[in-house]
Amino acid sequence: xxxxxxxxxxxxxxxxxxxxxxxxxxxxxxxxxxxxxxxxxxxxxxxxxxxxxxxxxxxxxxxxxxxxxxxxxxxxxxxxxxxxxxxxxxxxxxxxxxxxxxxxxxxxxxxxx
Amino acid sequence: xxxxxxxxxxxxxxxxxxxxxxxxxxxxxxxxxxxxxxxxxxxxxxxxxxxxxxxxxxxxxxxxxxxxxxxxxxxxxxxxxxxxxxxxxxxxxxxxxxxxxxxxxxxxxxxxx
Numbered sequence: 001x002x003x004x005x006x007x008x009x010x011x012x013x014x015x016x017x018x019x020x021x022x023x024x025x026x027x028x029x030x031x032x033x034x035x036x037x038x039x040x041x042x043x044x045x046x047x048x049x050x051x052x053x054x055x056x057x058x059x060x061x062x063x064x065x066x067x068x069x070x071x072x073x074x075x076x077x078x079x080x081x082x083x084x085x086x087x088x089x090x091x092x093x094x095x096x097x098x099x100x101x102x103x104x105x106x107x108x109x110x111x112x113x
Numbered sequence: 114x115x116x117x118x119x120x121x122x123x124x125x126x127x128x129x130x131x132x133x134x135x136x137x138x139x140x141x142x143x144x145x146x147x148x149x150x151x152x153x154x155x156x157x158x159x160x161x162x163x164x165x166x167x168x169x170x171x172x173x174x175x176x177x178x179x180x181x182x183x184x185x186x187x188x189x190x191x192x193x194x195x196x197x198x199x200x201x202x203x204x205x206x207x208x209x210x211x212x213x214x215x216x217x218x219x220x221x222x223x224x225x226x
Contacts, residue, residue, distance in 0.1 A: 004155070032212060034214060036217075041219065042219050043117070043217030043218050043219045043220050044156065044217045046214040089155075089156060095212060099161055099212040100172070101156075101158065103155045103156040105153075105155045
């Protein structure tokens with residue numbers, strides 16, 4: 001039973017355009033969400049996070065949106081750059097109790113020059 | 114600041130053999146986590162140490178897996194005896210403040226043949 005789902009395995013976007021990566025979750029107890037970026041042969045790198053008390057968090061070209069009623073979050077990258085080409089993982093957790101993350105299966109983003 | 118270090122980076126062993134993976138967290142990080150990614154699927158939680166104590170080992174697949182963190186510094190994950198389904202990439206991560214964006218190592222790719 002997968003609690004965090006990334007239904008798009010891959011996405012291609014033209015350089016300079018917006019990339020939108022989506023993530024859905026099922027567990028209403030999740031109150032903290034993160035996005036990680038992963039290059040081949042490297043570990044995941046933290047990108048941006050959002051607490052459930054917010055609906056938007058922005059960091060430079062990266063913005064995460066959270067829709068709690070729909071149990072949906074998205075990562076927007078504007079403008080997309082070729083160096084953004086990587087696998088992006090959505091993760092969810094609860095701030096009480098264990099610190100473990102539940103990850104999605106990832107979306108491979110390819111930014112075309 | 115040195116990152117999270119894992120070794121070996123790759124290991125190929127035969128079914129039935131024993132393998133030990135090692136993780137050196139960032140200095141001063143009390144929280145240490147092990148995760149595993151199998152066959153391009155989601156990254157799955159294995160366990161969480163706080164210093165030398167196991168805080169949560171709910172993700173450990175079975176008793177063939179043994180994790181230790183002697184003295185609250187580096188950690189080892191031993192698989193004995195290894196089975197084919199244990200193949201995957203094992204990631205270690207550490208954090209100072211629990212849940213908020215941990216740092217992952219580059220992983221150990223384990224192949225059981």
